[in-house]
Amino acid sequence: MTKKLEISQVSKGYKENDVLKLVSFDVEDGEFLSILGPSGCGKTTLLRILIGLLEPDTGQIFKDGIDITNISPAQRGMGIVFQNYALFENMTVIQNIEYALRINKKTKANARHTAKEMMNVVGLNEQKDRLPRQLSGGQQQRVAIARTLALKPDVVLLDEPLSALDVATRISMREELKRLQDTFGTTMIYVTHDQEEAFALSDRIMIMDEGAISQIDTPIAICKQPANDYVQTFVLDNLKAKIASLAQFDLGKSS
Amino acid sequence: MTIFQRRLSTSSLIKIIIGIFFLFFVILPILSMFGRITSTSLASVFTSSQFSKALKNSLTTTFVATLISMTIGLVAAWSIERTAMRYKALFSTIIVLPMLIPSISHAFGLVALFGANGIVTRFFGLANGIYGFWGIVAGSVMYSFPVAYLMFTSILHYEDAMPHKAALVLGIPPLRRFVGITLPYLRKTFIAVFFAVFTMIITDYGVPLMIGGKTTTLSVLMYNKAVGMIDYSSGSVIGVLLLIPAIVAFLVDILNPEKGESGFVSELMESTNNRLALVASYVFNGAVLLAVLAPIVSFCIMVFQTKYPINTEFTLYHIEKTLNRGAGRYLINSIIYAFSAAVFGTSLAFVCSYMTSRMKGQLSYILHLISLTSMAIPGIVLGLSYVIFFSGTNIYGTLLIIALVNSVHFFASPYLMMYNALEKLNPNLEAVGMSLGIKRIRIVFDVIIPKVKSSLSEMFTYFFVNSMMTISAVSFLAPPAPKPVSLMINQFEAQLLMESAAFVSLLILLINLLTKGGFALAKKKFN
Numbered sequence: 200m201t202k203k204l205e206i207s208q209v210s211k212g213y214k215e216n217d218v219l220k221l222v223s224f225d226v227e228d229g230e231f232l233s234i235l236g237p238s239g240c241g242k243t244t245l246l247r248i249l250i251g252l253l254e255p256d257t258g259q260i261f262k263d264g265i266d267i268t269n270i271s272p273a274q275r276g277m278g279i280v281f282q283n284y285a286l287f288e289n290m291t292v293i294q295n296i297e298y299a300l301r302i303n304k305k306t307k308a309n310a311r312h313t314a315k316e317m318m319n320v321v322g323l324n325e326q327k328d329r330l331p332r333q334l335s336g337g338q339q340q341r342v343a344i345a346r347t348l349a350l351k352p353d354v355v356l357l358d359e360p361l362s363a364l365d366v367a368t369r370i371s372m373r374e375e376l377k378r379l380q381d382t383f384g385t386t387m388i389y390v391t392h393d394q395e396e397a398f399a400l401s402d403r404i405m406i407m408d409e410g411a412i413s414q415i416d417t418p419i420a421i422c423k424q425p426a427n428d429y430v431q432t433f434v435l436d437n438l439k440a441k442i443a444s445l446a447q448f449d450l451g452k453s454s
Numbered sequence: 455m456t457i458f459q460r461r462l463s464t465s466s467l468i469k470i471i472i473g474i475f476f477l478f479f480v481i482l483p484i485l486s487m488f489g490r491i492t493s494t495s496l497a498s499v500f501t502s503s504q505f506s507k508a509l510k511n512s513l514t515t516t517f518v519a520t521l522i523s524m525t526i527g528l529v530a531a532w533s534i535e536r537t538a539m540r541y542k543a544l545f546s547t548i549i550v551l552p553m554l555i556p557s558i559s560h561a562f563g564l565v566a567l568f569g570a571n572g573i574v575t576r577f578f579g580l581a582n583g584i585y586g587f588w589g590i591v592a593g594s595v596m597y598s599f600p601v602a603y604l605m606f607t608s609i610l611h612y613e614d615a616m617p618h619k620a621a622l623v624l625g626i627p628p629l630r631r632f633v634g635i636t637l638p639y640l641r642k643t644f645i646a647v648f649f650a651v652f653t654m655i656i657t658d659y660g661v662p663l664m665i666g667g668k669t670t671t672l673s674v675l676m677y678n679k680a681v682g683m684i685d686y687s688s689g690s691v692i693g694v695l696l697l698i699p700a701i702v703a704f705l706v707d708i709l710n711p712e713k714g715e716s717g718f719v720s721e722l723m724e725s726t727n728n729r730l731a732l733v734a735s736y737v738f739n740g741a742v743l744l745a746v747l748a749p750i751v752s753f754c755i756m757v758f759q760t761k762y763p764i765n766t767e768f769t770l771y772h773i774e775k776t777l778n779r780g781a782g783r784y785l786i787n788s789i790i791y792a793f794s795a796a797v798f799g800t801s802l803a804f805v806c807s808y809m810t811s812r813m814k815g816q817l818s819y820i821l822h823l824i825s826l827t828s829m830a831i832p833g834i835v836l837g838l839s840y841v842i843f844f845s846g847t848n849i850y851g852t853l854l855i856i857a858l859v860n861s862v863h864f865f866a867s868p869y870l871m872m873y874n875a876l877e878k879l880n881p882n883l884e885a886v887g888m889s890l891g892i893k894r895i896r897i898v899f900d901v902i903i904p905k906v907k908s909s910l911s912e913m914f915t916y917f918f919v920n921s922m923m924t925i926s927a928v929s930f931l932a933p934p935a936p937k938p939v940s941l942m943i944n945q946f947e948a949q950l951l952m953e954s955a956a957f958v959s960l961l962i963l964l965i966n967l968l969t970k971g972g973f974a975l976a977k978k979k980f981n
Contacts, residue, residue: 252885273891285882289904298900299890343886350890 202264203228203354203386204249209258211244218244220410221258226354226388231380233389233397235434236407242390245407246356249388250279262354275354278347282359284339286331286346293318293327296346303350317345320382321375337368341375348379354386361396373400394438406430465809469817472806476824479862483843484831487690490842495687504675505692512671515587516656519594523651524644526595527602530742533735535610538725545739546607550600551746554966556923556940558660559959561593562947563749565665566756566956573752585667593661596745598651605650609643610636615721642710649703657696657832660925663944672696673834680838681929690842693835704830708823750963753956772953779951781958784939789965791856791928791938792921799861799868799917800910807872808898812884822873829866833926836863841930851934859931860921868913875909876902908977915973919966 204226211219219241226232234242247253249260251272259268267275287295293314300310318324321341331339340360347355357376361369377400380387391397397404398418405415406429414426425431499505530549534542552560567574568584584592613636621631659673666674672692680689726732760767803825810822840859844850849858879902887897903910925940932938939958946955 247885250885250889252888272885272888275889277889279886279889281882281886283880283882285880285886287883287901289901299887299892302896303891346886346890 201228202226203230203262205261205264206249207259207261209245209248209255209260211241211248211253211256218410219248219255222410222412223258224405224412224415226386227402228353229380229384229386231377231387231389231400231402233391233401233404234407235391235394235397235404237392237433240407241410242407243358246279246358246388246390250277250356251275276352277354277356278350278352279356279358280340280343280347280360282362284331284336284343284363286339286342288331291328291330292323292334292342295331295342296349299346300349313349317349320348320379321345335368336364337372340364340372344376344379348383348385351383352385354388357387357389359391360389362391362393369396376400394434395441398438406434408433465813466817468805469809469821472802472809473817473821473824475802476821476827479858480824480828480831483836483839486843487693487835487839490687490690491694492687495685495691499688499691504670508670508672508675511587511590511662511666511669512656512673515590515594515662515669515671516652519591519598519655520648520652522591522595523599523602523655524647526599526742527604527647528606529738530599530603531606531610533731533739535607536723536725537731537735538727539732539735539739545743548743548746549603549739551750551963552597553600554919554923554970555597555959555963556660556925556943557593557597557658558664558925558940558943559923559962560596560749561589561661561664562943562955562959563596563752564589564593565947566752566952567748569665573755585665586669589665589667590662590669590671593665594655594658596749597658597661598654601654602647602651605643605647606640609640611722613639613723615723618723619721645706646710649699649706653700653703653832656699657834658926659834659929660944664947676834676838677929680841686838686842689838693838696832696835697830700830700832700835704826707829708826750960753960756953756956757960773957776946776951776954776957779946779954781939781942781954781961784937784942785961785965787853787936788922788938788940788962790853791860792918794853794857795860795864795921796914796917798857799865800913802861803865803869803872803913804910807869807876808902811873811876812879812881825869826866828862828864831863833863833924834930837927837930840927850931853936855931856928856935856938857921859927860924861917863924863927864917864920868916871909871913871916872906875906879905907980911973911977915969918969922966922969923962 202225206225207223209219209222210217222241222245234245236242244253248255251267251270255268259266261267262275262277287298290298293311296314296317297310300313301307305313315324315327318327321344323338323341323345326334326338331342334342340363344360360376361372364372373396376387376389379385389397389400401418403415403417404421406413406421406426408429414421414430421430422435425435530545533539534546539545564572564584566572568589569575570585617635618631621635626634656671657673659671659677662669662671662674663677670678672695676689676692676696679685679692757772758768758770759765760769760771806821806825810818810825836859840855844855849855883901884894884897887894887901892900923940924938925944928935928938929941932941940962942958943955946952946958
């Protein structure tokens with residue numbers, strides 16, 4: 200595998216408070232990388248720096264070997280999906296997807312064609328003329344994802360995209376995300392505070408604590424060899440407790 | 455230069471330009487008014503018996519009128535929000551009708567009804583009429599109670615029903631619930647309404663000028679000094695005094711930001727079907743309705759009858775005569791002022807609130823505070839400070855200065871309206887746009903503006919309606935600037951052309967009703 204992104208010595212602080220402390224890591228091409236950590240660990244700040252909405256105090260970001268630290272978000276070839284969808288609420292589903300395509304100098308027919316294709320992929324054909332407020336949370340997030348993927352970015356950043364959804368929708372959307380990644384071969388960086396989600400989805404997980412990386416490895420490797428106490432307690436113990444409670448519930452049902 | 459530095463400078467540049475605008479059209483004029491105060495003017499104002507009488511009159515009339523306004527406003531708001539009354543839309547529309555005509559028209563309405571030659575006075579053969587203390591109180595209540603009503607309505611509407619239900623389960627009777635739950639919930643609102651109404655009344659000169667008779671107030675004294683005797687120095691002394699209640703009101707307002715609406719309401723309150731409450735509500739609101747409509751009806755009688763009560767024949771003679779006296783030209787001036795203040799004010803308030811709500815930073819915070827300060831400056835104070843600061847400059851005596859003074863005078867409310875609307879929109883819209891290669895400005899036009907267009911139209915009508923009827927700042931600036939029609943009411947009344955004064959009041963009401971109604975219809979159609 201080749202390196203898609205290379206993050207080198209990135210740091211960011213607000214008023215004497217270091218949110219990110221010299222963070223360095225690589226992302227492989229086509230990889231699904233989760234950034235896992237509690238709120239306030241710096242993961243969202245990191246994401247905003249990657250997409251170009253925030254300027255890092257120090258460090259550099261390379262994409263395909265090119266320094267993109269000072270390039271505008273529009274020219275980075277990355278997409279972003281937020282937890283609260285941020286759909287254009289005055290536009291229908293299909294207009295939401297088409298809008299950016301048109302602005303990026305696609306012909307009308309071409310934009311419409313791509314938008315229709317995308318709606319097929321995320322299964323929203325029947326809802327194409329509805330407004331966002333007429334959709335369920337899961338459907339809205341599908342629109343947001345389709346809108347981002349329509350521009351064919353090679354890296355997609357997802358900022359807790361499923362946190363606002365109910366449990367059942369969340370689990371089906373996870374599978375959907377995996378499927379979309381397989382279809383498009385996109386590199387995905389997925390920010391979450393949910394251990395289960397990270398372990399279910401990721402090729403590798405990057406665990407963060409107070410602005411620094413605790414461990415970055417495959418789920419299996421992390422289970423086998425947690426790097427420190429924090430990884431053990433915050434990630435593994437929590438996960439085990441969850442599984443244990445589920446197991447108990449299953450036992451109760453069968454008896 | 456990186457993208458971040460470039461982006462920073464564009465938005466900062468806009469913020470700085472708006473800041474400079476406020477510097478020249480708010481801060482420097484006010485400071486120049488302070489600069490006019492001399493030790494002689496201080497001494498002459500404070501030692502005159504005129505002043506101490508006016509101060510006493512101002513405080514007593516304003517205090518009494520404020521309490522009456524608040525009571526009427528609260529009872530009306532409660533009955534409309536909390537009882538199962540019918541025709542609520544009709545009642546609430548008529549209650550706010552007085553907000554569409556100048557304060558001076560209300561006093562003129564009282565003069566027409568209860569003055570020495572008033573319709574009611576003559577009909578019942580009463581003597582002398584209501585000039586003086588009670589006239590000022592009644593006239594002030596007429597235009598200020600709708601403001602109290604609106605403030606109470608919005609807070610009562612969002613009262614959470616859950617505490618009441620919990621109390622009901624515990625067996626607490628209705629009156630105790632009102633005293634124990636609703637009144638404490640309204641405490642902050644009481645304070646806010648008190649200061650808002652108090653400031654409004656004490657800084658108004660229209661009512662006491664028209665109906666005060668020998669009872670002079672501070673605002674009238676200031677008006678007489680500055681407009682009548684061109685004594686800017688003494689006028690400035692009183693102007694600074696009139697800033698005090700306004701500044702207190704302003705501080706109360708920004709130090710008490712949450713007034714309940716923002717809270718999480720699990721359930722809205724239900725309306726009561728209690729028979730006694732219903733009957734009382736109909737009687738009360740019926741009386742309010744009568745009081746609001748009586749002056750308007752009396753205007754119509756005066757305008758369309760040859761000479762009430764001697765000759766009640768229908769005529770258009772008074773209208774023709776008023777138009778011959780130049781009312782048409784003044785009306786056109788007013789419409790130009792109102793329209794340009796609405797266009798400029800709405801644009802400025804939108805750009806400014808966009809900067810402060812969606813591009814936050816230190817500069818934004820300063821700009822936010824400056825934007826709100828216009829709320830603390832009474833119209834007559836702003837007017838006087840403009841005279842002092844701008845006389846001799848190119849814009850003095852032009853249409854432009856009036857459009858500008860109105861934009862500034864009425865800036866704070868529409869600004870806040872838009873600020874709140876923009877804050878509620880998804881904070882990531884621009885970020886998503888940028889990641890999709892869509893510039894901020896396109897997101898503003900294609901996504902943000904369509905979402906807030908109803909707020910935009912409300913801002914536009916607010917500027918328009920208020921500029922149409924204001925008599926405060928403009929009375930200092932016109933003349934030399936072309937006169938707006940609202941200033942003709944006082945002039946016609948002074949020339950004993952009562953029918954013409956009534957016609958002008960009706961004209962302003964009509965234009966404002968058409969504007970409000972037109973926008974309300976458009977809103978219904980496009981949403």
